[in-house]
Amino acid sequence: MEMAAVQFTLPILLASGMVALLAGVIKGMVGFAMPMVMISLLGIFLPPDLALAGLMLPTLISNGAQALRDGPGPALAATRQFRVYLIAGAVMLMVSAQLYAFLPVWVLLLAIGLPMVLFSLIQLLGLRLQLSRQSLAAEISLGGVSGFIGGLSGVWGPPLVAYLTALHTEKRLQMRTQGVAFGLGALLLLVAHSGSGVIRGETLLFSAGLCVPALLGMWLGGLVSDRIEQETFRRATLMVLLVAGLNLIRRAYFA
Secondary structure: OOOOOOOOOHHHHHHHHHHHHHHHHHHHHHOOOHHHHHHHHHHHHOOHHHHHHHHHHHHHHHHHHHHOOOOHHHHHHHHHHOHHHHHHHHHHHHHHHHHOOOOOHHHHHHHHHHHHHHHHHHHHOOOOOOOOOOOHHHHHHHHHHHHHHHHHHOOOOHHHHHHHHHOOOOHHHHHHHHHHHHHHHHHHHHHHOOOOOOOOHHHHHHHHHOHHHHHHHHHHHHHHHOOOOHHHHHHHHHHHHHHHHHHHHHHHHHO
């Protein structure tokens, strides 16, 4: 894929900062969705490779902060508990990042959006998918799907959120696990695209500049999150998934 020329005008930079701020607020509230929000909104006025590059450092830093919010010990415990999912996702992310230039955009958008919408509607309508315990098969398959999609699009959250929600994971553990998984994914994505042309001097600087509004937004969202009860948190998570999924399907239709 030929990489787009960079023209970071003041309006583009201001709009990008507002997107990062909004993505941070949503992430601070529900613990995920920063890549989905950023890739969706930045993609309105930036080429796909620049939108993908822009989300990488804010996603990496914000998820590192989220994972370590309760200290390194709990973060390591979450890593051990969901290590199968993380390993499967990491392997497939590194593989699929090499396919970035070859798959049609609309196929990828549908592959992400349709499962998100289906899962969210089932849950919101009360037809809950429930798992009584962790499943090795589910973690390998969902982790692989998550990593494969993430390597191509920078969006790898929905399968993990769906899995943790089905397990009725306690809110703080879910937030911590999402931080660990998404932080690892962001790091691997950065490494994988360092040689693809997506990450280069000017795009890395652009991504670094978006970290400040993203972290500010995350802090603001966290103030709200600490006051949300478990069921409210679950429904807010599902609503974010539903809206993001519908937006991805819309983009696939017009791609």
